[in-house]
Amino acid sequence: MRLPAGGRRGAEAVMRGEVGLRESGVSRELDGDRPQLVVCSLDPDNVQSANLALDMPSLGADWTDTLVVHDEIGGATFHWSQFAFVRLEPWRAVAHILTVTRPSA
Numbered sequence: 001m002r003l004p005a006g007g008r009r010g011a012e013a014v015m016r017g018e019v020g021l022r023e024s025g026v027s028r029e030l031d032g033d034r035p036q037l038v039v040c041s042l043d044p045d046n047v048q049s050a051n052l053a054l055d056m057p058s059l060g061a062d063w064t065d066t067l068v069v070h071d072e073i074g075g076a077t078f079h080w081s082q083f084a085f086v087r088l089e090p091w092r093a094v095a096h097i098l099t100v101t102r103p104s105a
Contacts, residue, residue: 034099034100034101034102035059035060035099035100036072036097036098036099036100037069037096037097037098037100038095038096038097038098039052039086039088039095039096039098040088040094040095040096041088041090041094041095043090044090045090046090047087047088047089047090048087048088049085049086049087049088050085050086051083051084051085052080052083052084052085052086053082053083054067054080054082054083054084056082059100059102060102061102063082064081064082065081066079066080066081067079067080067081067100067101067102068100068101069084069098069099069100069101070098070099070101071096071097071098072097072098072099073093073095073096073097074093074096078098
């Protein structure tokens, strides 16, 4: 499933994973020049997980770069390469709003 993400550079992410897990991008950049990604589960009862395949050039990075991704909801910071694993639990975290820092930033 490929869903467009917003932002000036048209950041995109590709979601491949379990039914009930939806990935999309925020239609407007909320943090200046840094793109944001949204991953959310619509399943109120079960844990959902997926491997994301990020379109690195649309995020302003090379395919081999590592991005710093900050979860605006939970406060955690992750280091993601082209492929990233996410796990969403209905009792703890049903969504991530992720601000992406490009390697040159």
